[in-house]
Amino acid sequence: MMDKMKLPAVPPSTPSLILAIETSCDETSVAVVEDGRIIRSNIISSQIETHKKFGGVVPEVASRQHVESITWIIEEAVEKAGIRLQDVDAVAVTQGPGLVGSLLVGLVAGKALAFSLGLPLIAVHHIAGHIYANRFVQELEYPSLALVVSGGHTELVVLEGPGQFRIIGRTRDDAVGEAYDKVARALGLPYPGGPHLDRLALAADGAVQLPRAWLEPDSYDFSFSGLKSAVLAALNTARMKGLDLAADHVARGFQDSVIDVVTEKAMRAAKQFGAKQLLLAGGVAANKGLRESLTERCRQSRLPLVVPPLELCTDNAAMIAAAAHLKWERGEFAPMTLKAEAVLSLEEWSVKS
Structure with a gap:
């Protein structure tokens, strides 16, 4: 667990401006957000065309x-937010997980800003960020259940309170986004493959029948490597x-298989853990x-x-x-000795209750 510096909690009524930096993979992004809910600016530079x-x-x-x-x-985010750097109350930065470089x-960049401006530095878990993107839509209620689906993660996470995470299921092999990209590549579709597969699946008038990986009857884990292999086998057999x-x-066959499994497991978990909301993230x-x-x-479930x-x-x-x-309030x-972590535990990052 990372070493943290504990300072007196900030009263929730105190307005805050947090400048945040995200560079975990191939998007460079800087945002200024007021009170954790109001986006003053959110600049994103994608590298998709390069990769x-x-x-x-x-x-x-x-x-x-x-x-x-x-x-x-950073300069554009500050300018678009209509503030000066001196108006910022804290600097937040993604510590991990992600590509370490x-x-x-x-x-x-975050350390340099925080040190030069004399501001507190807040370390953020990338997946916690994805989950709390939902707070820009509406206030979260607890307990809730998050279904995290991304290129590197597929997880079911119970939120027992603000910033309190418990992972109850995760992929045992490929993440769902990774599986999408591999299947898209096999079909000769451009990178990133997920959006192309989604569009094809929704327009299809038929589907190749593919297996569903349910694993053990009571398991909330996922597995997509077998499904990916089934797609490749079907393509090779046909050729x-x-x-x-x-x-x-x-x-269509691939997407139906993925959606059936993740949807069913998410709904079952939401019922078992008494979730008041289902949060989609990633x-x-x-x-x-x-x-x-x-x-x-x-x-159908009124959830x-x-x-x-x-x-x-x-x-x-x-x-x-x-x-x-969440960390600012507490x-x-x-x-300043904070290190980047390619692998970082979401549960250990949880805020202190």
């Missing part, structure tokens, strides 16, 4: 582009027979098929579903500021 030619994110290239972008993005760029499977039918939260499935199931707007599903600094506000600040 597209490689078919995925190249860590060394990503970190170099963060270095080239971070200074002007990318994390270091944001961490060094050996001189046939071509329709890409949209493969996409880059794959932008998937239209998944949103429609969860909306219908939650409607409120909270989903971030599309621009807050992918990596951004506003979500980091939203999670940082005076849980990080020391």
Whole structure:
């Protein structure tokens, strides 16, 4: 667990301006957020076009582009927020998880700002940020359940109170976003593959039948490597027979399998843990098929579903500021010896009760 600097808690009624920096992967983002709820600015610079030619994110290239972008993005975020740097109350930065080279760029920039301005530094867990992006939609109620679906994570997380996380299920192999990209690559679709597969699946008039990985009857864990292998096997079998499977039918079969499993497990967990809300979080939260499935199931169960707007599903600094506000209220600040962590426990990051 990271060493924390504990200062007197800030009264919740005190207005705050948090400048947050997010550089965990291939988006460079800086935001200014007021009181953890009001986005004054949220500047995002994507590297998709750079990495597209490689078919995925190249860590060394990503970190170099963060270095080239971070200074002007900080300046633009401050200008768009209509403030001066001297008006900021705290600096928040993604500590992890993520690509360590990318994390270091944001961490060094955040430390430099906090030190030069004499401000507290707040370390944020990337997934906590994704979950608390939902707070920009409506106030969260507890206990709630978060379904985290992204390129690197697939988890079911119970929120027992503000910033109190308990992971009850996670992927045992590929994350769902990773599986989407691998299947898209097999179909010859461009990177990132998730949005292309989603569009194909929704337009398809048929589906290749593929297995569902339910695992043990009482398990909330996930597994997608077998499904990915089943897609590759179906494509190879068809080619050996001189046939071509329709890409949209493969996409539909794959997406139906993914959505059936994650939706069913999320609904079962929400009932078992008495969740007052189901929170969708992570880059794959932008998937239209998944949103429609969860909306219908939650409607049937009369369970409120909270989903971030599309621009807050992918990596951004506003979500980091939203999670940082939990630490700000309790005076849980990080020391200047803070290190980037490629692997970081969400449960250990939880705020102190």
